[in-house]
Structure formats: structure tokens, C-alpha cells
Amino acid sequence: MSEPAVVFRGVSFSYGGPQVLEDVSLEIAARETVCLVGPNGGGKSTWLKLALGLLTPASGRIRVLGQSPLRARPRIGYMPQQVAFDARFPITVREIVRMGRLRGGRWSWLGKVDEQIVERVLEEVAMRDEAHRLYADLSGGQRQRVLIARALAAEPEILFLDEPTAMVDAHNEGRLMARLRDLHRTLTIVLVSHDVGFVSNLVDRVFCVNRRVSVHAATDLSQGTVGELYGGHVHAVRHGSHLPGSSSDGIFPE
Amino acid sequence: MNEFWQTLTDPDMRFFRSAFYMGLLASVSFGIVGSYVVAKRVSYIAGAISHAVLAGIGASVFFSRTQGWTALDPVTGALISALLAAFLLSWARLASGDREDSLIGAIWSIGMAVGLLFFAATPGYTDPMSYLFGNILLIGPEDLRRVFILDVIIVVIAVTFYQQLQAVCFDEEFARVRGIHTGFFYTLLLVLIAFTVVLLISVVGMVLVVALLTLPAAAAGPFVRSLRQMMALSTVLCLLYLTAGLYLSFRLDWPTGPTVIVLAGAGYLVALVAARLGWGRA
Numbered sequence: 339m340s341e342p343a344v345v346f347r348g349v350s351f352s353y354g355g356p357q358v359l360e361d362v363s364l365e366i367a368a369r370e371t372v373c374l375v376g377p378n379g380g381g382k383s384t385w386l387k388l389a390l391g392l393l394t395p396a397s398g399r400i401r402v403l404g405q406s407p408l409r410a411r412p413r414i415g416y417m418p419q420q421v422a423f424d425a426r427f428p429i430t431v432r433e434i435v436r437m438g439r440l441r442g443g444r445w446s447w448l449g450k451v452d453e454q455i456v457e458r459v460l461e462e463v464a465m466r467d468e469a470h471r472l473y474a475d476l477s478g479g480q481r482q483r484v485l486i487a488r489a490l491a492a493e494p495e496i497l498f499l500d501e502p503t504a505m506v507d508a509h510n511e512g513r514l515m516a517r518l519r520d521l522h523r524t525l526t527i528v529l530v531s532h533d534v535g536f537v538s539n540l541v542d543r544v545f546c547v548n549r550r551v552s553v554h555a556a557t558d559l560s561q562g563t564v565g566e567l568y569g570g571h572v573h574a575v576r577h578g579s580h581l582p583g584s585s586s587d588g589i590f591p592e
Numbered sequence: 593m594n595e596f597w598q599t600l601t602d603p604d605m606r607f608f609r610s611a612f613y614m615g616l617l618a619s620v621s622f623g624i625v626g627s628y629v630v631a632k633r634v635s636y637i638a639g640a641i642s643h644a645v646l647a648g649i650g651a652s653v654f655f656s657r658t659q660g661w662t663a664l665d666p667v668t669g670a671l672i673s674a675l676l677a678a679f680l681l682s683w684a685r686l687a688s689g690d691r692e693d694s695l696i697g698a699i700w701s702i703g704m705a706v707g708l709l710f711f712a713a714t715p716g717y718t719d720p721m722s723y724l725f726g727n728i729l730l731i732g733p734e735d736l737r738r739v740f741i742l743d744v745i746i747v748v749i750a751v752t753f754y755q756q757l758q759a760v761c762f763d764e765e766f767a768r769v770r771g772i773h774t775g776f777f778y779t780l781l782l783v784l785i786a787f788t789v790v791l792l793i794s795v796v797g798m799v800l801v802v803a804l805l806t807l808p809a810a811a812a813g814p815f816v817r818s819l820r821q822m823m824a825l826s827t828v829l830c831l832l833y834l835t836a837g838l839y840l841s842f843r844l845d846w847p848t849g850p851t852v853i854v855l856a857g858a859g860y861l862v863a864l865v866a867a868r869l870g871w872g873r874a
Contacts, residue, residue, distance in 0.1 A: 390769050416769045427631060427762055428816045437759045442771025447755065472817055492770065 438491025
């Protein structure tokens, strides 16, 4: 058994006010695909920022791939939420994916090997034919795949995807995830989402984050547990279920 | 137009020729750094840096008149205060977090206030107008040499770190996760802005210089497919505005700075309309 991909031990964090995360302990095994869900403001984003080393915990210990998050960074692939960007930024798909090859402390321009990797990951998300296009001209789903490709370009051992369902329909997203799973069998994938059920038959476990964290096997996740977590009705979508209109933007053939 | 070229070569019109060469050199820096400024959306920070420059200019005028510090000429004073403002503003972003906008406003107006106080305290009459809005009669060969050196520094830095600066402008958080020292590159960008605004103070003045930094890049925006192309196109536009502005101001006897800026503004409007009509990038 290899060491866990992510370990949180008694981690608490606050932005100066009330605690956003309280005494969080969890372990994500290597090669596992997990989903972190929870209501807005429940601490999902904070959890992610802690795992990426963008924030430092007030107390507790975090290990990513057996190292501190800062040291683990070269081995981390990260896809942020799309809303964070200026969509009018003049940049092509390929140029964005090339950013995934950047590394701190490396001053040289990208080399031949870098370019090959960029082409390969573009192919993996089926965006190679669109590589010359402007990011601004893409659909939400295409942008998503560009950002996933950029994360993969780092050749990561662990992939953090923030709100991957925000702009695309669950059906296509599920297929993309399944394909990534097949291509990268050694990859640990952590999805962060406010939309629960979409990948429930793709992920191994679900972590519910609402100041504290509870773990559920993906198969156990019923409408009841989720409703309890959110304190209301939740629309859960199962991968593979028929979604009206989802076939029109089909990325991959069935 | 002939008259214009004659003027350029006229030995008695040295200042005019200097202004032209200065524009030629500075356009490259303005195109490159202006594109970063527009892409990163820090025009207001560039504004604060350029206005704070008056403090340094005022201090240099005051100390050279009263203390005989001739080494402290206005351009050196401007450069020092611009760098100081750049470091303060990057500290505000990186260390203090909130209240960044208040500090931008404070540096903007306190810089000007300090400068005007120095001017008031300087014995004899000194007119801050030349520094505020530019005066090509003040340009000497020494200025041209300095602009050349600064220009080379700016271009070398901006080109060497193109990928890092582009990543920081597009998605700072991702760049951080990739291990890029984003704080360093943000500070570097503000230092580049500080160098750049000082270049053309004598031509367009410190109040108007920000427009020349941002308007060409903003006008280029809808027509380019990369930051690189934005830099190239805004360099050309900047040179066009400066040359045409110089020519028009000479022909019509208008002040050069405002003429250049009005042209840049008109160019921006034309670009906006053209982009709306669908003449932008396909």
C-alpha cells in the first residue's frame, strides 16, 4: 500500500472571523477519485486552497503526496473555477495549455518535450483541433476542457478540479472524467463541487464539507444524506441518466 | 509633410528631433508594458504611480535650487518616486490584502500634493505645468540617452519573463500553484510600469502618460490573438499617435501632450466602434 495522496490531521482555519473549517481529518488514498461536496460557504474552497498551499492552516497538519503542499506543488495539477478569468484576455487554447508546463525557478522558454506534452494533453481532452482558437470564442464546456488540459500538462500525480460541473452538463463531464480515468490510471483525482450526484458512479468516496467533514461511500449517497447536509432539497443527477439536450454538445462518441 | 521632415532635420529644431526619437524609443516600452497593464487590469495602479511622480520632480527641483544638488535632476527624482510608489503598491497588494484601493488613492493624491508643496517652497518662479502636461522644449540629449537605457532594460525584462508575466496576468492563482513566485512578478510588473511612465513625462506629462500606456493596448485588444500581438500592435499605435501628435502640434501650434492623448483617445473610440461592427478578430 502506497502512502495516501492527501492527509489532513486536525486542520482548522479561519479568515479572522468564525472558523471556516474545524478539526478536519481525512485521508485520500493514492489513485482514488473523490468528490468534495457541500453548500456554498461551507469551506470547500478553503479546503482546496489549504491543499494547494495557497493558505496555511491555523492548526493541524496537511500532507500532499507525502510532502507539505508547497513542496508537492510540482506534482499537483490544478483546475480553478472558470469565473476567475477575464474571458477577453487575448490568448489561444494552446498558449493556455502551455502554462501548465511552467515551473518555478525555471527561467528558460519551453522546449521540444514540453511542446509534445502540450499536444498530447490537447489530444486527450479532444481539443487539439481547437488549439489555435481564442479562449474567448469557446463554449463553457470547451473552456473547461482547456483548463483540464492545462492541469494535465504538468504531468501531475494528483489532480484538483474546482467546480468542474459549473459550466458543462453532467453527462459530458462524466464521460470526460471516465476517459481521464482510463488514460491516467495512477492519477489521484479530487473534485470539488456544489453539485453532488453528478459523478456518483465515477467517484469512490464523497466528502461532505460543511465546516466539518464527513465521509460517505459514493454508493451510500442518498437523497436523504445530501438533503440533510444542505438543509433542503437537492437535485442530484446520476451519471449515465438521460439528460435532455446533453447529446447535442457530445464530446466523445458513445 | 515635407515641412515636418525639414523640421526634423533642422539643426535649430533639436528639441523637436529629440522628441521624435524619444517617442520612437518609448513606443516599444509603452506597447509592451501597456499590454501587461491592460491584460492584468491595473490601469488605476499605473495612474497612481505616474501621479506620485510629481513628488519626486518637486523634490528634485527644490533641492537642486536650494541645496545645489544638481545630480538630482527631475527625471531622477521622478524615477525614484515612481519606484517608491511601485513598491508601496505591491506591498499593499501582497502583504496587507485589503484597503488596497484606499492606498492607491492616497499615493495618487499625496504624491501630487507633496510635489506641489515642493514647487511652492522653491524660491523663484517654477511652473509645474511642464511636468504635469509635458513640454518638449525641456528635452535634451541627456534625456534621450537615459530613455534609451531605460528602454533597453524594460524590453529585456519584459521579453525574458514573458511566459511568467503572461501567466501571472492571466491566472495568478494557477501560476502560484505552478511554483511561480507571483509576488515577485507582480512587483516586477509595477517596477516596469514605474520605469515606463518616466520615459515620456517630458513629452506628454505625468498626468496624461497613463492614457498613452493603456489606450493603445486597449484599442489593440479586439484585434489580436495573443499578448505578443497586442504588444506589437500597441507599439505601432503608440508610435503613430506620438508622431502624428508631434506633427499636428507643430502645424497647429497646439501643446504636444494633449494633442497626442486626444489622438490616442480617438484611436480607442475608432477601435471600439470597429470591434462592435465585427471587424475584430474572426
